[in-house]
Structures are given as C-alpha cells and as structure tokens.
Amino acid sequence: MDFKLLVIFFFVSACAQYVPPSRPNRPGRQKPGTCPVSTIITTCECRPEFNQCYNDRQCPGIQKCCDRGCGCRRSCVNPVNSIPDIIRPPGGGSRINCNLPKKVGRCRAAFRRWWYNRRTKQCETFIYGGCGGNKNNFETRDKCERQCVRRQNTYLPDRRPRI
Structure with a gap:
C-alpha cells in the first residue's frame, strides 16, 4: 500500500512540474x-x-x-x-511609439530600460517587469534617443522602399 502511495505521489509531483513546450515557428x-x-x-x-x-x-x-x-x-x-x-533608417524612423506612456508590465523581473517622456522631451530610465508593457521601451538610452528625440534633418517616415 505504501509503495502505491509513493508511486502516486511521484506521478502527481512530476505532472505538477510539467511545463508544455512553447509552439515553435513552423518551417516556411x-x-x-x-x-x-x-x-x-x-x-x-x-x-x-x-x-x-x-x-x-x-x-x-x-x-x-x-x-x-x-x-x-x-x-x-x-x-x-x-x-x-x-x-530602414537607424531607430526605425517611426515616432508613434514615443507617444505611449511608460508601462512597467505585469511580470516581476526587474531590469533597467529607457522610455521617452514626451512632456520633458527626454529619454528617462525605469524598471521594466519583463513582459507586457508597450513599444515605448528601449534597452539603451541611445536607442531611445535615436528613435524618439527629434534632431534636425534626421527624421524619416517609416516606409520601406518599393521594389
């Protein structure tokens, strides 16, 4: 009887720890x-x-x-x-994402990111949670500034050339 309970316990423990694999991209x-x-x-x-x-x-x-x-x-x-x-030009050429509010996300990771504050017209640091959030979220200050800080004659529309 004890052996059966032990087997059931290990089986339930293994099932509780199982994480289904993410669905990978299909070839093509x-x-x-x-x-x-x-x-x-x-x-x-x-x-x-x-x-x-x-x-x-x-x-x-x-x-x-x-x-x-x-x-x-x-x-x-x-x-x-x-x-x-x-x-595409450096920074992607689109400033639409720069108007979004700072959003830390719903997860509990904590790492430093940069967001563009349109009120102060500067890139500022914040702690990102790791998931969720929005596109006003940059890994470096340089990436934030290239995307969002407008400099004379550097802004290009977000369009790919027609081939």
Whole structure:
C-alpha cells in the first residue's frame, strides 16, 4: 500500500512540474532575421498570459516571435541581422511609439530600460517587469534617443522602399 502511495505521489509531483513546450515557428513561416539574445531574468513562472505570440505570423511587420526568458515567455520583437534592418533608417524612423506612456508590465523581473517622456522631451530610465508593457521601451538610452528625440534633418517616415 505504501509503495502505491509513493508511486502516486511521484506521478502527481512530476505532472505538477510539467511545463508544455512553447509552439515553435513552423518551417516556411518564419520571417527573416534572428531573435535577439534575451537579457530578462525572471522567476520562470510559465503561464499562458505571459506569451504575446506563438509564431512569427502573429507579429506585425518585420517583428519575430522570440523567447524573452525561461523558454516560455514569447513576445514580438524586432529581429537582428535582417534585410529590413539594413533598409530602414537607424531607430526605425517611426515616432508613434514615443507617444505611449511608460508601462512597467505585469511580470516581476526587474531590469533597467529607457522610455521617452514626451512632456520633458527626454529619454528617462525605469524598471521594466519583463513582459507586457508597450513599444515605448528601449534597452539603451541611445536607442531611445535615436528613435524618439527629434534632431534636425534626421527624421524619416517609416516606409520601406518599393521594389
């Protein structure tokens, strides 16, 4: 009897710790470029609401669905080493995201990010939670300023050339 209880206990423990694998991109449906290396440090709680996407088709424009920590937090991010990165001007050329409010997100990671404060017209630091949030969220001050701080004759509309 004790052996049966022990087996049941181990089985239930194993099931409680099981995390289903994220759904990877299917071949032929991936966008060009590679996902950036994640710098997020999290508590590794894997709940479905942490995922913004499951494959590249769910992401707008050139963005890819990338793992952003623990193997279970996926979100749409700009790829590295893609042809559109070469065509688009530095900073992406779009200032629409710069008008969004600062949003720390719903997760509990804590790392330094930059956001553009349109009231002060400056990039300011904040602590990002690791998931959720919005596009007014930059890894460095330089990236924030290139995207949001308007300098004379540097702003270009967010358009890719027609081929």
